[in-house]
Amino acid sequence: MRTVKTLPPLLQRHWPLACLGAALCLSLLWSALAPLGGGSHELLLDVRPGAPSALRLTLGVQDVLLLRNRTGAPLVFGPVQLAPGAEFRLPFEEAGEQDFPCPALPGGTLRVSVVPMPDPGWERLRWRSGKLGDAIRNLPLKGPEQGPE
Template sequence: MTLPPALRRHWPLAALAGALLLALLWGALAPLRGASHEVPVEIGPGAAGPSTVRLTLGVQDVLLVRNRTGAPLVFGPVQLAPGAEFRLPVEEAGEQAIPCPALAGGVLRVRVVAAPDPGIGRLRWRLANAGHALRTLPLRGPEE
């Protein structure tokens, strides 16, 4: 069996297209899972923390708030001692505004989305999470 001349000439491009297609299929159909269901939010001195957090039911559905300020912290109806942690599990999709005076604006918005079904929705969810992870990488200067 011989390959057509066009495919013989452009086999690297065809292999790259095939690999891209396989990666897209995996992203759309592979089950969602993560190492932890917790999304950590650290509130420390000088670093006010994020103003919005996105959670996904069944994948990352526990908000973990850590107080690194060295002083008591009010988070909604809970007061956290210095160094304390608070876990807030969520069970339904929606958006909540939780008062927290230590954050910029005094509110932490928690957006909870449903786990996406297999297909284009799951692929969009994976791409959105990758983009969010890149946008929220911590900035670090050169070590001296």
């Protein structure tokens, strides 16, 4: 007679929760170890009312600031003047913080923080969670009466 091994009673009862916990652990492991990159190195900033006045770039991942003038009037950004609808690409090669005068943004300046590429592990997991927080924080607010842009 052959015996069949079964799961422990606790896992039999809570297998959906155990599967969810395993999936969460695997996703955290992937986030900490998977390489960064892919796609464009540009971070787009549409200058218009409500645009953020601080940005974070990462060397080797997103290290080019693409500035687009959506104000309908000429825009001054540091020593550069952009016509309405014009674009300006500003690459960064060193980590640090820089302030650029831009009267169209709240406070009249744009603070650009450039951070080095994070190492695999906790640092990369922290970086990915910070990028997710930035993306959520900078979502444009649209009412139900507004259509797509």
